[in-house]
Amino acid sequence: MSDITRDDVAHLARLARLAVTDEELDxxxxxxxxxxxxxxxxxxIPDDVPPTAQVVxxxxxxxxxxxxxxxxxxxxxxxxxxxxxGRFRVPRILGEEL
Amino acid sequence: xxxxxxxxxxxxxYTVEEVCEHFDPVMGLEVHVELNTATKMFxxxxxxxxxxxxxxxxxxxxxxxxxxxxxxxxxxxxxxKIGLALNCRVRERSGFARKNYFYPDMPxxxxxSQYEDPIVFDGYLDVPLDDGGTWRVEIERAHMEEDTGKSLxxxxxxxxxxxxxxxxxxxxxxxxxxxEIVTKPIVGARDxxxxxxxxxxxxxxxxxxxxxxxxxxxxxxxxxxxxxxxLTPKGSPVFGTRTETKNVNSLRSVERAVRYEMGRQAGVxxxxxxxxxxxxxxxxxxxxxxxxxxxxxxxxxxxxxxxDLPPLEPGSAWVESLRAGLPERPWERRARIQTEWSLxxxxxxxxxxxxxxxxxxxxxxxxxxxxAARSWWVSYLLQQANxxxxxxxxxxxxxxQVARVIALVAEGTLxxxxxxxxxDGVLEGEGDPDEVVAGRGLAVVSDESALTAAVxxxxxxxxxxxxxxxxxxxxxxxxxxxxxxKATRGQADAARVQELVxxxxx
Numbered sequence: 001m002s003d004i005t006r007d008d009v010a011h012l013a014r015l016a017r018l019a020v021t022d023e024e025l026d027x028x029x030x031x032x033x034x035x036x037x038x039x040x041x042x043x044x045i046p047d048d049v050p051p052t053a054q055v056v057x058x059x060x061x062x063x064x065x066x067x068x069x070x071x072x073x074x075x076x077x078x079x080x081x082x083x084x085x086g087r088f089r090v091p092r093i094l095g096e097e098l
Numbered sequence: 099x100x101x102x103x104x105x106x107x108x109x110x111x112y113t114v115e116e117v118c119e120h121f122d123p124v125m126g127l128e129v130h131v132e133l134n135t136a137t138k139m140f141x142x143x144x145x146x147x148x149x150x151x152x153x154x155x156x157x158x159x160x161x162x163x164x165x166x167x168x169x170x171x172x173x174x175x176x177x178x179k180i181g182l183a184l185n186c187r188v189r190e191r192s193g194f195a196r197k198n199y200f201y202p203d204m205p206x207x208x209x210x211s212q213y214e215d216p217i218v219f220d221g222y223l224d225v226p227l228d229d230g231g232t233w234r235v236e237i238e239r240a241h242m243e244e245d246t247g248k249s250l251x252x253x254x255x256x257x258x259x260x261x262x263x264x265x266x267x268x269x270x271x272x273x274x275x276x277x278e279i280v281t282k283p284i285v286g287a288r289d290x291x292x293x294x295x296x297x298x299x300x301x302x303x304x305x306x307x308x309x310x311x312x313x314x315x316x317x318x319x320x321x322x323x324x325x326x327x328x329l330t331p332k333g334s335p336v337f338g339t340r341t342e343t344k345n346v347n348s349l350r351s352v353e354r355a356v357r358y359e360m361g362r363q364a365g366v367x368x369x370x371x372x373x374x375x376x377x378x379x380x381x382x383x384x385x386x387x388x389x390x391x392x393x394x395x396x397x398x399x400x401x402x403x404x405x406d407l408p409p410l411e412p413g414s415a416w417v418e419s420l421r422a423g424l425p426e427r428p429w430e431r432r433a434r435i436q437t438e439w440s441l442x443x444x445x446x447x448x449x450x451x452x453x454x455x456x457x458x459x460x461x462x463x464x465x466x467x468x469x470a471a472r473s474w475w476v477s478y479l480l481q482q483a484n485x486x487x488x489x490x491x492x493x494x495x496x497x498x499q500v501a502r503v504i505a506l507v508a509e510g511t512l513x514x515x516x517x518x519x520x521x522d523g524v525l526e527g528e529g530d531p532d533e534v535v536a537g538r539g540l541a542v543v544s545d546e547s548a549l550t551a552a553v554x555x556x557x558x559x560x561x562x563x564x565x566x567x568x569x570x571x572x573x574x575x576x577x578x579x580x581x582x583x584k585a586t587r588g589q590a591d592a593a594r595v596q597e598l599v600x601x602x603x604x
Contacts, residue, residue: 015199087267
């Protein structure tokens, strides 16, 4: 068993801005614990195997520094729940400072 | 140091000298630089400051589902150049990572950055200090990432978040290429720490400007500095708790922020308190810092490799070609130019202060003698710049054009007076110097027979003056020269006219 606690899950939920009930904390800590256990099998791989984050054998895929058309502003803003003065309007940010 | 005495302004309780009686300051400086590439880091939207809100945005920099980033090759090249200029090693294989956090200025909910394998690392910069010395600042790393959007907080009293009713977001800056340059801890600077911090950021700005990779305008946010400061009790082997001061937006503020934090932390520690590890906000007005948001810890960012971007392997051929193209360090260039042109410290300083050094150097490179090049830029052109309320580099005349004007004077096609009119023409957008000369009909009348005829005509018109000259009163020739200059609309070489007058009266 790895040791994913209810506190760990509560912390993750806060970082992900998810509201989680007490019951869910129990469920998720059990489930995440099981997932981490399963994944921990990668620990058996010998150290001389380099980690792989990319399965496509490509490097240096670079774009030329040439401008391409942007979205028209009204199109970009059309998907927003609220807009004002050509900007996306979002609820105020609580408890944080710039 | 004298304490700031502006009314209502809180001065740090201890001066740096007092702080250093008890503590050794340790600094770490993080500088963010926006690159001046034409496009953003991961999409082809224009990278432009000051555009109408949300006009340079697309699915990639808005983080819309299904969009995929593509790396800007020019930004990678700039990152490598910066690393080489800072004596860094270039990583053979580096990659991008996602830094996860939620904030409305970052629509993807993660920032594409670099984590364990920054493109360049382990360098140093030998920083020239005001007192003539040099301070070596060790560079930990420089990595590539993307800038965030800009928030406008509405309803709050000061535009700060507290009391804001809602926020308005402009994503034009979202995805602009950003290089973060991180120093290793700077130790041992003692009471010179604030000066070293300022000197480092100044040197970095000069280097980056010399590389041409960024506008490095702190006032516009294209260069931003975060200053980490801690105090180690004298004799202790352990660094004290650090604070990170953000929003330090000028070179002077870098020095002030470090000085204030040193004084503030000493006040806390000497009164028996403990320094909290926190992000602090620098206030330009008062020169003080105040607590900002509680920082998420490194693990909270849940970095992981960016699955949508393949790794970078710059390869030695590319790196070496970039290294070969690196310009001279700005302060070494200044020293060389001072020697080569035999400038006094004051003359050099005037050139630097007027933003004229590079322009003069480029004018010399285009073939002009240093003295003439310098004289044009710091006198007539500086006047014109002041008149138009722009800086010298913003004047619409190139060093090559100035060099051409100087050449035209040297070969006798233009007098100094005519040359100024040619420069005016260039500044008015009438074309290259030769086009202005042709367009305005400004070339010196150097046709000897035409000049001689004009001289004879003037002598005939003023017989009494002609008689005086013939009698040996050569000073009287001035009147005839004046008449000829008037007849030729100032386009004759006055010295040559003088010679001709005396010749014709012999």
